[in-house]
Amino acid sequence: MTTQHIIKTALVIACSVGFTACSLNEDLGSNLNQQQADSLIKASQLLGSAYDNLQNAYQDFSQTWGMCEISTDEALGPTRGGDWDDNGVWRALHQHQWTPDHSHIQNTFSALLLEQFSATNVLNFRPTPRQEAEARFLRAFSMFAVIDLYGQVPFRSPGENLLEAPKVYKAAEGLDFIISELNAILPNLPDRVTAKDAYVANQDAARFLLMKIYLNKGAFLNRKAPTFDAADMQKVIALADQITASGYSLQPKYFDTFARDNDAKSTENIFTQLNGPGVSNNRNGNNVYCRWMCTLHYSQNPSGWNGFTTLSDFYDSFEATDTRRGGDYPGVTNVSGLKVGFLLGQQYDQNGNKILDRSNRPLIFTREVELRATGTQVEMSGIRVVKYPPDMGSSGSNATNDFVFFRYADAVLMKAEALLRTGNAAAALVIVNDLRLKRGATPFTSLDLTKMLAERGRELYWEGWRRMDLIRFGKYLDAWQLKTASDPKYLLFPIPTSDLAVNKNLVQNPGY
Known part of the structure; x- marks a missing residue:
């Protein structure tokens, strides 16, 4: 043995x-x-x-x-x-x-x-x-x-x-x-x-x-x-x-x-x-490549699984100038046309040609999304999310993007929240505005818990912290898009x- x-x-x-x-x-x-x-x-x-x-x-x-x-x-x-x-x-x-x-x-x-x-x-x-x-x-x-x-x-x-x-x-x-x-x-x-x-x-x-x-x-x-x-x-x-x-x-x-x-x-x-x-492809489970595959359409490059989306209310929480919304990324957009961040509207290849869906219709991702998509919405509904720029030189779990568990921006936002919860909103505001300026967003004039939660969402979206944050801020049971208010048992x-x-x-x- x-x-x-x-x-x-x-x-x-x-x-x-x-x-x-x-x-x-x-x-x-x-x-x-x-x-x-x-x-x-x-x-x-x-x-x-x-x-x-x-x-x-x-x-x-x-x-x-x-x-x-x-x-x-x-x-x-x-x-x-x-x-x-x-x-x-x-x-x-x-x-x-x-x-x-x-x-x-x-x-x-x-x-x-x-x-x-x-x-x-x-x-x-x-x-x-x-x-x-x-x-x-x-x-x-x-x-x-x-x-x-x-x-x-x-x-x-x-x-x-x-x-x-x-x-x-x-x-x-x-x-x-x-x-x-x-x-x-x-x-x-x-x-x-x-x-x-x-x-x-x-x-x-x-x-x-x-x-x-x-x-x-x-x-x-x-x-x-x-x-x-x-x-x-x-x-x-x-x-x-x-x-x-x-x-x-x-x-x-x-x-x-x-x-x-x-x-x-x-x-x-x-x-x-x-x-x-030789590393991640020898382990159990998908590696980080599944984060873009689960959201991209079959006709895109990389060819995805046409699955997950974000919701328009969350997307609308970003300013147009906020770089976290995404855009072109070198080594990706010039190779396949794919942008990073949030994907909304007509999708294009690297030559500027319109990408088509499987029925040869223009691939246009929509704000509207339902729990059960039918008709043309099967292919196009929902704003797609690409947090990790795809490794265009590798396929499957060979992707070389290291998976991020902990990062510094989260640490400074946790500090800001702790300051806010102990009555030092002024110091917390300085920290949050430093981050917002770095991301191309307009500085806040004041800071409260509602803004603090929203900023954590914008900075850390699709990184696995949102449920924890919503529970801590007392919002996890609230109604939101395609969900009614829920029973307290669902806190666990x-x-x-x-x-x-x-x-x-x-x-x-x-x-x-």
Whole structure:
């Protein structure tokens, strides 16, 4: 049996028992004892697997991203004739009508717990202090996502008996554990300069995740009526200043942060996942290329899947001069005619010729979109979104755009929000206007929470943060385009039925 097969076998065994972490041992019926496994399996290999498993959980559009964006006012997955129905899973997400048997809710729960298992398993095989710190960071990251989405998270310490159900942390104790972990490992993580590559867990990534926790803690503990402790807000501000001291700056050209060479161009990226041939195409799940494929039409280049759109109300929140709305991008527009950002109206190729749909009609993306598109709207309805400029030299998961988890603009906006929530609107306004000027938008004369939420939407659209933001600002249950006001139970996703069956310590969330 090869080392890779041993590693994969361990992963399969862990998944088959619902969750979670294990070491290879005789109790699982392995032919290897722990000493033999130690000689064959290295912590570095397992750590690589933990990094790899981020792809399916976060880059694939049908997992965490779909739950955090399609369920908001920023994104829609319309059924187009016979395409994109998928038993109504996308409509259910947008309209807040999901159930515990929703396939994407179940798959995301499994993918995030697999990531936690992969990271925990590193700790069984004598990692170096830095390897241990990176693994514990990845574990904390996945645990944070599970608490965000489901309000509770299963947990095993390294070496626990897999035959017993793992304990489950509720939100409060889970967040306390993550905070203690991040503070404990921070000295053993590389600083951003030493790490060089943003796809390595680093001190600023840990600080950023701590910012997210402190800013959202009151919302995680009371989703119906979030609170914001002044001490927590001060921690957000202090952590943002520490990140700033590492030398980041707002990217002058907005879409460079997401480009095929964003590893070299970006001045913002704090934590990413490396993509490219021989890397992302060997992992499970789609890599970042699915972000443009899920929205582009078949007749465009790249030829897409004609799926997701944004909504006109969200599009209208941008000024015409705001560079985040998009436009031409070198290496893309001159090659295929495709623009980046929001695509509305007639689409053209690189020679200025009108692109046609599959029925030889001019391909004109419309503001109007329905949950169920029919007729000509099957091909053309909805404003399309291209956040990552496509890598025109690669296909499929060979795309080299590194996937962005954490970036500096989000950190400064979190600082501004913390200042605003502690009564320092003047200082928050300076930060937000600095960002708006960088993006070609008109400076605000004043700042309140409504403007703060809207600005986060404009800056961070389709990056997977919108659901969290809407809950924190008390807007997630509101009515918006193609969605009526929703029941408070939808502030949490349900625990999948299959997971309740295998872990007696899980408790179904209220209302499901």
